[in-house]
Amino acid sequence: MALLERVSTLIRANLNDLIDKAEDPEKMLKQVILDMQNQLMQVKTQVAIAIADQHVLEKKQRENSDKEQEWMRKAELAVDKKQDDLARAALERAMSYKQMAESFVSLVGDQKTEVENLKSALHKLDQKLAEAESKCDVLIAEHRRARALGKASDAKMAIDDNTKLAAFERMKSKVGHAAAVSQAKAEMAADSVEDRFAALEKEEEIDRLLKDLKEKRAG
Numbered sequence: 001m002a003l004l005e006r007v008s009t010l011i012r013a014n015l016n017d018l019i020d021k022a023e024d025p026e027k028m029l030k031q032v033i034l035d036m037q038n039q040l041m042q043v044k045t046q047v048a049i050a051i052a053d054q055h056v057l058e059k060k061q062r063e064n065s066d067k068e069q070e071w072m073r074k075a076e077l078a079v080d081k082k083q084d085d086l087a088r089a090a091l092e093r094a095m096s097y098k099q100m101a102e103s104f105v106s107l108v109g110d111q112k113t114e115v116e117n118l119k120s121a122l123h124k125l126d127q128k129l130a131e132a133e134s135k136c137d138v139l140i141a142e143h144r145r146a147r148a149l150g151k152a153s154d155a156k157m158a159i160d161d162n163t164k165l166a167a168f169e170r171m172k173s174k175v176g177h178a179a180a181v182s183q184a185k186a187e188m189a190a191d192s193v194e195d196r197f198a199a200l201e202k203e204e205e206i207d208r209l210l211k212d213l214k215e216k217r218a219g
Contacts, residue, residue, distance in 0.1 A: 029132070029136055030136075032132060033129065033132050033133060033136065036125060036128060036129040036132060037129065039125060040122070040125050040126060040129060043118060043121055043122045043125060044122060046118050047115065047118045047119055047122055050111065050114050050115045050118055051115055053111055054108065054111040054112060054115055057104055057107050057108045057111055058104075058108055060100075060104050061101055061104035061105060061107075061108055064097045064098075064100040064101035064104060065097070065098075065101045067093075067097040068094050068097040068098045068101060069094075071090050071091070071093040071094035071097060072090070072091075072094045074090040074093075075087045075090035075091045075094060075209075075210075075213055076213060076216075076217060078090055079210075079213050079214055079217045080217055084210065087210055087213065088206055088210055091206050091209045091210060091213070092202075092206055094209075095202075095205065095206070095209075
């Protein structure tokens with residue numbers, strides 16, 4: 001995400017090198033500290049949001065697992081009452097909730113990784129901010145005679161970099177779009193066959209579950 005990229009840039013920043021290249025070291029260093037403080041607040045907010053999202057996903061996972069168990073109990077009841085059609089319908093519901101629960105397991109894992117990345121970035125940025133604040137006066141004093149870089153050179157380099165970046169992003173977008181179109185066409189061509197096989201596999205799984213359930217209840 002863009003936020004972590006900005007944080008990473010601030011964390012990697014070498015304060016001595018920045019002051020060497022600055023026209024106004026004191027102003028630059030204060031701006032860096034301000035940027036770090038602003039980014040720190042944003043990362044704290046993102047950590048809180050990410051943790052909240054993780055809790056929501058975990059809740060959804062539990063809810064779907066509970067629903068799976070509920071419909072399995074209903075299937076057992078239907079088998080006990082010799083109502084196979086009703087049992088099959090309950091098993092189908094149970095399978096659906098099971099698949100949903102499994103999908104949330106993956107989402108929860110990804111969310112936990114994001115939370116840990118944000119927490120790590122927050123810790124590193126907090127350390128970098130403390131370092132910058134403690135060295136501020138010393139660094140400014142040590143680099144009072146820092147050389148000023150030419151504004152024209154800086155502007156030209158910035159323009160060149162931005163132009164290259166924009167060209168790269170346009171090319172990346174075109175390649176991504178072409179790949180997406182190709183994939184979509186392939187998926188459309190395969191959908192009908194895959195859907196039929198999926199239906200067969202689903203029907204077979206329900207038959208197996210019904211058979212197992214009957215055997216379990218009979219036993």
